[in-house]
Amino acid sequence: MSIAVTQGIRVQVRPAFWSERSDAARGIYAFTYTIRISNEGEGPARLRRRHWFIQDGVGREEEVEGPGVVGKEPNLSPGETFEYTSWVPLQTPIGTMRGTFTMERPDGSTFEAEVAEFVLALPDALH
Incomplete structure (x- = not known):
């Protein structure tokens, strides 16, 4: 899990391997990630855009950016998640x-x- 707090906005990430969507023989490894965004600050904030840097195990990096997350732009009042x-x-x-x-x-x-950076890995890949 990764955690970062910026101006009262706490972002926690829980990644997991998604075996049902993966096919190692074809070089496809799927990972889910659950993001929890909490407003621990004193004022509201709306999520407008996302910007990702995704790097695989051999150093290839992909940059992804766009509006909102999963088609939404949530507005978080203090105390909301x-x-x-x-x-x-x-x-x-x-x-x-x-x-x-x-x-x-x-x-x-x-x-x-x-x-904050988080690791995407097969359950036994880090041993």
């Missing part, structure tokens, strides 16, 4: 992800909430 699960395919049994969420305050100002 939003959770979602998504997935990513890799060509190797191990990799990493890190990134940011662009958060917007009611006055229109924005900041980048950090998503």
Whole structure:
């Protein structure tokens, strides 16, 4: 699990191997990741964009960015939490992800909430 807090926005990530969607013989390793975003600050913030850096086990990096997450732009008041699960395919049994969420305050100002790097790996790949 990874955890980062930026301006009161806590981002926790729980990754997992998705065996049903993987096919090692074809070099497809699927991983899910569950993101929990909590507003521990004093003011509301809306998630506007995501920006990911995905790296596989041989150093190939892919950059992905776009509006919202899973088709949503959640607005979090202080004390509120939003959770979602998504997935990513890799060509190797191990990799990493890190990134940011662009958060917007009611006055229109924005900041980048950090998503700390997390490891995507087959259950026994790190032993």
